[in-house]
Amino acid sequence: MTRTLRGLLLVLTALTIFACAPKAPVPPPKPAPPPPPPVAEEGFRRIGPAEAMALAEHIDIREQRLDSWRELTGPLSLSLSYLESRPQDALALDRPELRLTWAQLTLSVRRLLDILPLLDADPALLGREFVWYTLDPDPLMTGYYAxxxxxxxxxxxxxxxxxxxxxxxxxxxxxxxxxxxxxxxxxxxxxxxxxxxxxxxxxxxxxxxxxxxxxxxxxxxxxxxxxxxxxxxxxxxxxxxxxxxxxxxxxxxxxxxxxxxxxxxxxxxxxxxxxxxxxxxxxxxxxxxxxxxxxxxxxxxxxxxxxSDSPPLGSMGRPVTAYVSLATDPKLLPLGSIVPFSAELPTGPGEPRRVVQGIGLAQDTGGVIKGGRIDYYCGAGEESEYIAFRIKNPVRVHILVHRDALGGGQP
Missing domain, CATH: 2.40.240.50 (Barwin-like endoglucanases)
Known part of the structure; x- marks a missing residue:
């Protein structure tokens, strides 16, 4: 056995012994001030079809600097190629209130690609075809850029x-x-x-x-x-x-x-x-x-x-798209998820902030992106830098699952 392997085993053995060893008694702590109110744990809540269709109708893809829903074909295809590489029967999301397999996320992205050509004329189709789950409480949105x-x-x-x-x-x-x-x-x-x-x-x-x-x-x-x-x-x-x-x-x-x-x-x-x-x-x-x-x-x-010769890549190993890609905690919003959002965002130097109701794709992660925190990719350049540094506010977030992936809409 090499000295390196012996050293690594000693470190791991020490960690294991420490984890399993009984803790020595400690003196009672000094009185402390009352703790702050507990932070609500993140969780998903299914919303009804009428509310889902109303939300879908308010999505304005132009607020994300896209002229048509068809322009999401490339980013969605990148998500699909990643999802298809995952073990389809394994859980991508495992929470008490919502469990989803990679196969369900894969099918959802396929179905969204199928209806993209129809959404410019009928955005409410997104509410009829998909089940919407709202993430409570609202996460914090920040921005990043290249x-x-x-x-x-x-x-x-x-x-x-x-x-x-x-x-x-x-x-x-x-x-x-x-x-x-x-x-x-x-x-x-x-x-x-x-x-x-x-x-x-x-x-x-x-x-x-x-x-x-x-x-x-x-x-x-x-x-x-x-x-x-x-x-x-x-x-x-x-x-x-x-x-x-x-x-x-x-x-x-x-x-x-x-x-x-x-x-x-x-x-x-x-x-x-x-x-x-x-x-x-x-x-x-x-x-x-x-x-x-x-x-x-x-x-x-x-x-x-x-x-590299490649543009910036997300954690899926694929390029990220300005004003579409999101960095998320994959334990809460798995990579490949379809993530509609609504947030008040800056638009550029000298311009007022405005509410953006858009469609995001979970395509990246980050070392500080944990739990209720989402990072919005703003692209490259000075304007992107200006916008990214000025995003720090709550965001309303949903995850979409196609009804076929839920067996006709039943979770």
Whole structure:
């Protein structure tokens, strides 16, 4: 048995012993103030046909910058190809009030593709053909986009901060293989002198040169905030000095918990709430001098990238579509789900906010997208950036299941 395997087994054995060991008695806690009111747990509620048809009639696809329902053919086909790759008899959604298999989601997307040509003239068809389940309480909607980052393919004056590709020593193991309570969790690690240890955190990588000299640099950026911001968004584009635009995609992360440096800036008084956008944050960090990089390093999470010929991809491994694709918690809204929504959203600089009643597709996930949180993909470019940074409000959300998938409409 190698030293690496022995080290990993020791870590897992220790975790298992800790999980199973009886807990030592602890002194009673000190009196605490009354807890806040409990947060309502998310759940689905089936709505009636009349209400469903009324909701369907109010969907205006133009609010999503589409001219016709037919323009959803491409995005829906991407969802369908993903759904068809899933084990059809397995549960995609398993909740006390609603259980759906991958086969039911697959059939629902197929049926929506079938009726797309009819929806421009008769949007209420969406209410007659599908059963609507409303998610209560309303989730929080935020926005994300594909940033355009000024970068150089080689280190040059003004481009001093590296963007790293995935290191070969970044390893992971599925902890659910060792104990049921760790199902869905991964241990990300590296091996040092035969011992399993946590992978390098952001401070070690960016400020202590943990990865320097290994040839992992895929590009060089102007500021640590460029690297951080691209990592938060998950993918984007690099704009090289010769004008070339290079897509850059997610390739892995170091396994450390995410800490929002933006919230740290706000809570410590380094920035005003109205300046919480890309350039406002950049200016706040500039004013802080070296302390700006230090506050970014308080977020230990670090993402690695790869250069690609493809546009930004969602968690399905397929391209995402502006103002249609949603990042969701797949335990609540599975990938491939059809997700009508209604939310008050910004429309652009100098324009008033307006209520958008649209049709979303669950095609992405995110490290901080858990439970009642949905991220709306706004595309690429300055206007998309403006809109994405200004979305933070409740959203009314539904999931659609075709009546054929429910055996004639019976859940």
């Amino acid at each position: 940033p355009m980052i000024d970068a150089s393919p080689v280190r040059a004056p003004g481009y001093e901060y590296p963007l790293y590709g995935r290191p070969s020593d970044l390893q992971s193991v599925d902890l659910g293989l060792f104990h049921p309570r760790w199902e869905g969790q991964q241990l990300v690690y590296r091996v040092e002198n035969g011992r399993v240890v946590p992978y390098f955190d952001r401070r070690q990588i960016e400020m202590q040169g943990a990865l320097a000299g290994r040839g992992l640099e895929i590009a060089w950026t102007r500021h640590p905030w460029d690297v951080y911001h691209l990592q938060v968004q998950g993918s984007g584009y690099l704009r090289f000095p010769d004008g070339r635009i290079q897509p850059v995609l997610y390739a892995g992360k170091n396994g450390h918990a995410f800490v929002s440096s933006e919230r740290l800036l706000l809570s410590r008084g380094h920035i005003e709430p109205g300046a919480m956008h890309r350039e406002g944050i950049r200016e706040a960090l500039r004013r802080m001098g070296p302390g700006g990089h230090d506050i970014l390093a308080e977020n230990p999470s670090y993402v690695f990238f790869t250069l």
